[in-house]
Amino acid sequence: MARQLTFSIFRYNPNKPGDKPRMQEYTFEEFEGLTMFVALNKIREEMDPTLMFDFVCRAAICGSCAMMINGRPRLACKTMTINLPSRITVLPLPVFKLIGDLSVDTGTWFRNLQVKTESWIHTNKKFDPNALEVRMDNKIAEQIYEPERCVECGCCVATCVTANIREDFIGATGINRVSRFMMDPRDERSDAEYYEVVGNEDGAFGCVGLMACADLCPMEIPLQTQLAYARRKMAAAGLKLQFAGVKIS
């Protein structure tokens, strides 16, 4: 016999005058292959058209459907209900601005992150539209591919104790992003220049090492490895700058 599932879902529309945060329950019978994404759509289509949540791809690519499911940040489209108990609590991701119910604004957070960490190739080479493509060493390309798999869902930020208490911390996703450019031979920034950007407590040295980000990343990116890589480089750059007599703020 199929299980009865009860979904206890956070409801609150900050744009609706007088609305109050509350939990609302919906119940229906589980069926084969049910994901949280399908469950939420069923609730919205058949029980409550006002329920707000985000999705685009349904395939763990766009990163839009991240939410707290039974206390853990997860992608709704990648979470099968069969792996959860019959009572499922769903909350929006913390840290990000709430739009309504389960929908949060990760876009502004990630845009600010890209600007803050200067997430683009820095080069003095002049752009030549006729230049032939330059082949990258396979090993380096594979290394860069790891951090590039980030879908910017915000799960690592939501689960990070530092990001939850310090709004300027760039989180595992930010450090992962910076390490991607550090590995890229086309980026001509020196370690000292990177140090200016992430050699501080809002960057590579802000992590307190609980590593929930690495445990809960839906894409299983080795965030610990990226953090260790960026930290080693920034620690060496900091020491070099100090020996050179540069005042580090």
Ligand code: FES
């Ligand atoms: S809908 Fe795109 S990651 Fe879930």
